[in-house]
Amino acid sequence: MKAQAVIFLGAPGAGKGTQAREMANRLGIPHVSTGDMLREAVRAGSPLPEAVRARMAAGELVTDEVVCALVEERTRRPDCANGFILDGFPRTLAQAEFVDRMLAERGQGSPLVVNLEIDRDLILKRLTGRRTCPVCGRIYNLYFNPPRRDEVCDVDGSFLLQRADDQEAAIRQRLMAYEKETQPLKAYYRERNLLRDVDGNGSRAAISDEILRLLKDP
Ligand code: AP5
Ligand code: MG
Numbered sequence: 001m002k003a004q005a006v007i008f009l010g011a012p013g014a015g016k017g018t019q020a021r022e023m024a025n026r027l028g029i030p031h032v033s034t035g036d037m038l039r040e041a042v043r044a045g046s047p048l049p050e051a052v053r054a055r056m057a058a059g060e061l062v063t064d065e066v067v068c069a070l071v072e073e074r075t076r077r078p079d080c081a082n083g084f085i086l087d088g089f090p091r092t093l094a095q096a097e098f099v100d101r102m103l104a105e106r107g108q109g110s111p112l113v114v115n116l117e118i119d120r121d122l123i124l125k126r127l128t129g130r131r132t133c134p135v136c137g138r139i140y141n142l143y144f145n146p147p148r149r150d151e152v153c154d155v156d157g158s159f160l161l162q163r164a165d166d167q168e169a170a171i172r173q174r175l176m177a178y179e180k181e182t183q184p185l186k187a188y189y190r191e192r193n194l195l196r197d198v199d200g201n202g203s204r205a206a207i208s209d210e211i212l213r214l215l216k217d218p
Contacts, residue, residue: 004083004108005075005099006215007090009185010116012174013126014200015207018139019116020087022208023215030079033087034067036137037074039163057164059173061181064094072102086111091182096189112218113189114211116200127171131160145204 006023008016017033024031042053052062071089074080090096103109118126129142133153140147140160147153151160165174189195196214198207 005086005103005111006083007086007099007111007113007189008088008116009091009113009182009189009195010200011118011123011178012171013123013130014116014118015126015204016087016116018204019114019207019211020085021137021139022204023211024085026208026212027083027085027215029083029085030074031085031087032071032074032080032089034070034089035087037070038062038067057170059165059170059177061091061177064092064098068095068098071099075102090185091178093181093184093188096185110192110194111189112215113185113195114214115186115189115195115197116207117197118200122201123175124168124171127166128168130166131162133158134161 008020010016017035020031020033038048038052038056041048042056048066052066055062067089071086075084086099090099099111103111125143126141129144131140131142131147131151132138133140133156135156135158136153138153138155140153147160152158153160165171186195196218198210198214200207
């Protein structure tokens with residue numbers, strides 16, 4: 001992999017988490033998902049304010065300060081020294097500028113940005129059908145890649161969870177936040193020739209192959 005930081009950009013349900021997990025496994029580098037870190041903090045009841053949980057449940061973005069602090073701390077750990085994958089971060093212009101400063105200060109160079117594009121009419125099925133294993137983090141979909149046994153993880157037998165924000169009202173709000181705050185990042189990275197578009201509508205395996213190819217030869 002050439003760039004040390006890889007950013008996965010894309011609408012809710014585009015497949016960021018699915019592909020970031022896969023790439024992290026294949027490349028042996030950490031998968032840093034702000035959504036997962038926030039959900040974990042909320043589950044643990046620590047030390048984030050109640051406002052964070054409420055914003056997430058409503059599908060609104062959490063403040064830049066909160067997520068930038070999480071990323072700054074997580075990517076400073078030694079396992080990130082040879083590279084890491086950012087999933088769902090940055091998603092505002094202020095966060096993108098923060099990443100640039102952080103990488104420059106650490107001498108880690110420019111990020112490579114994988115932009116997963118997905119058709120609007122697929123999003124609802126992807127999100128309402130999503131189930132996640134609370135133990136191993138594996139992501140399923142009742143329509144597209146169901147577990148072998150209803151609502152149970154194939155790997156460890158745990159009962160799968162549905163995310164609190166995968167309800168229609170919160171999904172609408174997340175799509176609005178994406179369009180208003182995150183879409184502009186495409187131009188921000190495209191201007192610097194750091195953005196690579198990937199069709200997120202195909203099979204998971206075909207998309208993984210395409211991303212691997214890009215990471216090796218950006
Ligand atoms: P976050 O957890 O990042 O959610 P999101 O951006 O809405 O994206 P999703 O996780 O819903 O989608 P995904 O692209 O990861 O898709 P997945 O791979 O799961 O953020 C949640 C909340 O946290 C935000 O609303 C906000 O409140 C807060 N937050 C997080 N980061 C923040 C930040 N930086 N700033 C401020 N606030 C922040 O796939 C979806 C489904 O599709 C799954 O069921 C999967 O199995 C299926 N699927 C995937 N790929 C395929 C395929 N190729 N074919 C068929 N099915 C597929
Ligand atoms: Mg995700």
